[in-house]
Amino acid sequence: MLNESYQSILQKHFSFSSDIQLSLKDTASINRINKAAFNIRLTNPQKTVELADSALIYAKKLNYFFGIAEANRIKGVGLYYLSDTEKAVKSYVEALKYFKVLNDKKNEARVYNNFGNLYKEINYNKALVYYKKALSIANKLKIDEFTAGIYLNIATILRFQGNYKISLKYLEISKEIFAKTGDTINFITSLQNSGVSYYKLNDFETAKKRLFEAITQAKKHDLYKVIVGSNLALASIYLEQADYFKTEISINEGIKYSRMMGDNTSVNYYLYKAYELEVKRKNYPKALKYLKEVHYHDSLQLSRNLSDNIGKTSSHYLQLQKIQENELTIAKQKFKETQYWWLITLIISIVLLAALIGTVIFYFFQKRKQKKELKIQNTIATLEQKALQAMMNPHFVFNVINTIQYFIGINESKAANQILTGFARLMRKHLEICLKNNITLFEEIQYLNLYLSLEKIRFAEKMSYSINIDDAIDAEEIIIPSLLIQPFIENAMWHGLLPKEDGGWIQINFIRIDNLLSIKILDNGIGISNSSKSKAPSQHTSRGLELIHERVHLLNKINKTSIHITQTQTGEAGTEVIITIPI
The missing domain is CATH 3.30.565.10 (Histidine kinase-like ATPase, C-terminal domain)
Structure with a gap:
């Protein structure tokens, strides 16, 4: 019998609740469970994993290869949204194995697309390799809706890399296909992404039109993440256009939906945008209030992250290593499928040359192990220096804020504005360069000038x-x-x-x-x-x-x-x- 926690979800996809148990005897019902699991991936990824596990159990009982493959793929998608990369990789590898046995090129391409999503935030170039593998198969099969999804993913990577014009080209293609196929959710996502790209290219009017449309459609479908991202871009545009009233409306709506999602990081982005707005309005007491809130939240986050930063980043690196090891597994499986007769030859060779091959294998794996350990040590060392680099002296920050408060208190608005503007530039420059391992000497001198000019204002002739x-x-x-x-x-x-x-x-x-x-x-x-x-x-x-x-x-x-x-x-x-x- 199915776990009771699945019943409410399954009933939405079956005519009568009594049909659920009966329909589990055939393959069609397994497909329906997989579809139900996939449809809730954005709203309840944990349930997606649980439903996919149920489908997997029944598909194995029936020896239904397609059901096994698809359940593994959908389980991997759910695990990806839960940020469990290692388990997601295992599920994708299993799915790919069965789809290759079935010679199901369409779903093989889907798994490559899923691998691209895993790499999306780790390695842009590697993600593009997988997306282009998927796109090559999709174009040959002429599957419009799937091709559009891959175009959208490629456009996202290009936007992250700053290639906004090329990204827009892919977005327009995907948007047209989504409109034609009736894929509303991805159509709305394309609208938001193209709006952000137009903003980055300083085409504010086109950007606003796309972002407004994305927000309107997202509200109809409860796509809170789209609403939050689109309002943040709109707030930036209005601020640059000095339309402070509309900036405030976008900020307030963005904070509202960020809190509904429980997304504290986005709330902090909006608080910093509110600080920039009040500086533009010359409302320095209110700007100072927002700046204190931003710094308070940043300090809390820094204190939580610094102690376990190395452990987390090292774990992240090891997850990446796990992905690479599983890629090797895929390559080995392909080798076995296409070159089976070479395996027979290899077995005979091993029998005849066991002692020699054993020695060579032992030497090879020892060298490989040493090389891998050295690589991990170097990577951890790199991550350690990044963690050390990310720190900023809190005493300096609080002293500057107190100085600003002093000038406001004695009605020295000009001095307060001067030091507040200087401090904002210093913080922005600090955030910009602390994310880089190396910078130009010119950038370092700029940073030193900002810091020393601020100290000069504070200490005057001293x-x-x-x-x-x-x-x-x-x-x-x-x-x-x-x-x-x-x-x-x-x-x-x-x-x-x-x-x-x-x-x-x-x-x-x-x-x-x-x-x-x-x-x-x-x-x-x-x-x-x-x-x-x-x-x-x-x-x-x-x-x-x-x-x-x-x-x-x-x-x-x-x-x-x-x-x-x-x-x-x-x-x-x-x-x-x-x-x-x-x-």
């Missing part, structure tokens, strides 16, 4: 700074690790200049010596040795500098480079930091 660049340096061509210099400047500010009553200066010099970039950070503060002596034993040390040294160690290990950092006191006072980077 500090001065200068940035000097050697004429032999092409700042846009030289690539360096991101966020490497700022912690040393921050350290010079807080532990060197500020303890002095009359403040001081910071000088940053960029010099090229052959194939080395030398970065000298000089200050006339109290000196690094004096600063260390003046600290109480329990006083907190700079975590930022510790992270930099950890990052440099990892970068030297991964890239086999030789980045050097030295810190010395220049006399009775003052500090010199020298960073040398191979270029």
Whole structure:
């Protein structure tokens, strides 16, 4: 008997509840269970998996190969929406095996499309390879509705890569086919995606028309994710057009549907958009309120993620390895199917040359194991340096917010606007470069200028700074690790200049010596040795500098480079930091 939790869903797809048990005896009913499972994949993926498991049990009892294959494929889809990549891969591999036995090219293409979806957020190029495999089969079979779905997936990848014009070409093709075949959900998704692409291409009017239509249709079908994404794009367009009233309407509707979905990440995106809106309106107290909310949520998320970031990303990497191993399984199965007689020859060879082959196999697997372990170690090291790179000093953020609050309190709106605008630019630049392993020297200097100009506004005459660049340096061509210099400047500010009553200066010099970039950070503060002596034993040390040294160690290990950092006191006072980077 079926599990009771499935009854309410199955009854929607059978004429009478009593027919459910009777119809399980034939293959048609298995197909109907699979269809019911697939239809609820977007609203209840857990039920999709449970129904597919039931269909799988009955299909195996009847030895119904198509039912077994399709149940595995649909189970994989449900697991994909539940983010269980490893189990999804296993189900897809099983589905592909049975579809190949049946020579069912149409559904073989569907599985390739499913594999593309798995890779979509891991490896864009790999996803495109699978989508194009599926598209090749679909075009030969002339299956319009399936071809359109693959075009939509390819367009999504191209949009992620920034190829908006090519993405639009694929979207228009898919949209026309969805309209012709009556596939409403995918038609609405195409409308939203094309609206976002037109926005990125600065064709605001076409973008608004597409996004409005997507929202209207999505509300009829309860597609909350489409409503949330479309309103966020509309809010950005209205903000650029200075239509603040409509911006606020889009933000409020987006927050409403994000909360209905329980999507806190999207709520945070909308809060930041609300902050940008209030800055444009010059409503600084309200802007500050939204900025505090955004920073509060970001800080909570950061504190949750940092402790287990390495574990999760390493697990993610191992899942990717599992996908690759299963691809090898698929290749082996294909080999067995197409070259069976070679297997017989191989067995005879193994019998005759067992000792020699055993030695070779042992050597091969030992080497492979060592290579795989080294690759995993290097990947984990890379992920560690990304996690270290993602941190931002919360003391600096809260001090700036307090300074803004001070200026607002004394009705210094011009100063408040200046520091609020500067801080917004600094945060945006920080978020932009912290996602990259390496950036140009030009970008790093931009970031340092934003940071130092903000500190200059805060401390006025108590500090001065200068940035000097050697004429032999092409700042846009030289690539360096991101966020490497700022912690040393921050350290010079807080532990060197500020303890002095009359403040001081910071000088940053960029010099090229052959194939080395030398970065000298000089200050006339109290000196690094004096600063260390003046600290109480329990006083907190700079975590930022510790992270930099950890990052440099990892970068030297991964890239086999030789980045050097030295810190010395220049006399009775003052500090010199020298960073040398191979270029």
